[in-house]
Amino acid sequence: MAKSKAAAALPQSAVAVDLVVLTVRGGELCVLTVRRGIPPYQGKFALPGGFVLPDEDLEAAAYRELAEEAGLKKRAVTLEQLRTFGAPGRDPRGRVVSVAYLAMGAGLPDPRGGSDALSAQFEPVSEYLSRRAGPLALAFDHKAILAAGVERARAKLEYTGLGVAFCPPEFTVGELRAVYEAVWDVTLDPANFHRKVTNASGFLVPTGGRTSRGGGRPAALYRADPLVPLHPPIMRA
Amino acid sequence: MAKSKAAAALPQSAVAVDLVVLTVRGGELCVLTVRRGIPPYQGKFALPGGFVLPDEDLEAAAYRELAEEAGLKKRAVTLEQLRTFGAPGRDPRGRVVSVAYLAMGAGLPDPRGGSDALSAQFEPVSEYLSRRAGPLALAFDHKAILAAGVERARAKLEYTGLGVAFCPPEFTVGELRAVYEAVWDVTLDPANFHRKVTNASGFLVPTGGRTSRGGGRPAALYRADPLVPLHPPIMRA
DNA sequence: CTAATAGTGTCTCTCAGACAGTATATC
DNA sequence: GATATACTGTCTGAGAGACACTATTAG
Known part of the structure; x- marks a missing residue:
């Protein structure tokens, strides 16, 4: 294939989507996290996400992960692209550029863990943002991604x-x-x-x-x- | 992260940065474009940009392209990430995910073309946005990127x-x-x-x-x- | 009845827009 | 002098915040 031959000359990276899924529960802003079932960061909390398939649009990948990891349908949430995180060392497996998406919904159900997650749950964002480390520390640079998502949501309410x-x-x-x-x-x-x-x-x-x-x-x-x-x-x- | 394989098995794509460089000249909002010296879209106008190097941060790549293709130093502009464009068919060479950056500066000099560009110039954004096609049509999905950059700048002034x-x-x-x-x-x-x-x-x-x-x-x-x-x-x- | 939430009225203060008026430069 | 730009004053109307007040439900 001429197409793949030409592309092979280009520098390559993995592209992922990560999701900041926010909802309001009990008067608190909550975020969906999963407990990772595989390395790296096995057993740690992380934002749901996954790699973009070769012929998949970025937004489609976000909706797919939303369904796979959180059981949420497209109609249940409002989705918007947040920001892209691509620092060279952010994933120990190699170069991974992650396009973060922000999803918001009403009264979202408590999801069960998907294929790669031990569990999935909504917890107040303050639990993850207010401490520098500890049992709830998020994997990768997901704390920064969460902070960006929360700030975006707060600003857009205005x-x-x-x-x-x-x-x-x-x-x-x-x-x-x-x-x-x-x-x-x-x-x-x-x-x-x-x-x-x-x-x-x-x-x-x-x-x-x-x-x-x-x-x-x-x-x-x-x-x-x-x-x-x-x-x-x-x-x- | 979904796929439980080693890094070598991760889906790969090329990652680029594209730049919306805006300045005000003669009472008009102007954007920097280059005339492409190489295929695809050879001879067409496009936003400056290029591929991210294997160990390079995204923002660093944006500053590097700013210097290479526009001769602009870091201090001359304000840079912020705009949005990431990754539709599967947006580049004929293969899958290219492009992280767009927005750069703004005062009285930016008329730059000369870099290695891959025949020329580089500031032109009013209206020239590129107001027509559906024609000699000034931008390559790839750069018209959409430009529109997003202009709208971001307009909104953030508020x-x-x-x-x-x-x-x-x-x-x-x-x-x-x-x-x-x-x-x-x-x-x-x-x-x-x-x-x-x-x-x-x-x-x-x-x-x-x-x-x-x-x-x-x-x-x-x-x-x-x-x-x-x-x-x-x-x-x- | 009380408690709770929904919605209106009203007052004051701040700020936006319109625009007159004053200040200080070049020609 | 005329003209241009930089400010300042003043009026009016819209909206924000404080908060009193009325409306309609559950128990």
């Missing part, structure tokens, strides 16, 4: 409707506020938040339904697109 | 001090405003822009100097860090 990626298809303003409070780790004034978010033009679309999920006056239900920009933005302090 | 990346080390408020007007392709009220930008806490640092570059009252000179967030942001309409 000026896009990304927060709804953490909500079910229909949600109340209170549920959306709970997302902001969990991701930013702050408390927000319910009244002001309600006005801001309902005033932002073209953001929330009322479905007409109402619900009362936790006692109290029933709340209106909305739909929204995580990709639409927020005008005006909802700024952190 | 909520970071990135605009100063297009300014010399010391600059006036008027020069910074000219950057915003060029990148956003709008006209801004000089008085309001002045107040917004000087009120943003910790953004502009007066150097004490004054200058009069174009007739009229001399203006105060400032320094600033392109990476500091802007609070409050300077929003587009």
Whole structure:
């Protein structure tokens, strides 16, 4: 094949995708990790991920790993490319360039470990970011990848409707506020938040339904697109 | 990581960096392109770029290409990773995953072509983005990469001090405003822009100097860090 | 009834945009 | 002088935060 002959002259590396899968549970921002069943870093926690197949698109590889390692379907999450990590020594097996993806979903199920993982679970991101080492230390440079993913999510809540990626298809303003409070780790004034978010033009679309999920006056239900920009933005302090 | 094989058995692909080098010239946002001297796309315009060496960091490769193909030193630009493009068919030579970087600088010199380039020049981004095909059509998927870079730059002007990346080390408020007007392709009220930008806490640092570059009252000179967030942001309409 | 959540009204402060007015340079 | 650019003042309107108040549910 002429194609592979020409390509053989080029420097080669392995290309992987790693996933920062975030969800909100119990008022906390949580990330999906797996316990590695194979070397290197066997028995350590890591972000789910895997190598990109020879004729596979990067995003397709991310969705495939999401299904294989977390049992999550495409519709269950919002996915976006995060950043690419390619320092020469980041993987002891050789040169591996990893394209990190950020996935966000609502009420994601506790997954079981896949083929290469002993287990898979959601844990608060603070568990992995707040300590310099210890039993929860992440393999490879995954702590830096996680930190980048969390910061991206926090920033995008300000000026896009990304927060709804953490909500079910229909949600109340209170549920959306709970997302902001969990991701930013702050408390927000319910009244002001309600006005801001309902005033932002073209953001929330009322479905007409109402619900009362936790006692109290029933709340209106909305739909929204995580990709639409927020005008005006909802700024952190 | 999914495939439990030795490093030699990992799927391999070539990894490249491509550069979106932006500067402001004559009130217009301009991008650096090269004319390819070798196949594929020989004779076509393309973004500067090249393959990452086996033991080279991605960012180091970007700086190296910046020097080789554009004659630009590290200090002359602000560099940040943009996004990675890895669709299987994007390069006819085989699988090439390209990590795109965005570089911004002030008054960048007109460079000469490097080893693989017939020429290198800055041209307005509108020339490359506004037409679907023609003599200025970019090779590979570089039009999409350029569009992503321009959009990133436009967005980051709003909520970071990135605009100063297009300014010399010391600059006036008027020069910074000219950057915003060029990148956003709008006209801004000089008085309001002045107040917004000087009120943003910790953004502009007066150097004490004054200058009069174009007739009229001399203006105060400032320094600033392109990476500091802007609070409050300077929003587009 | 109380407790809890949803949503509105209102006040104050800050900031954005419009634009008039002043300051200081070149010609 | 005219003109150009750099600022400053001032008004108005929109939005943020604080918080009082009303609405509607569960128990």
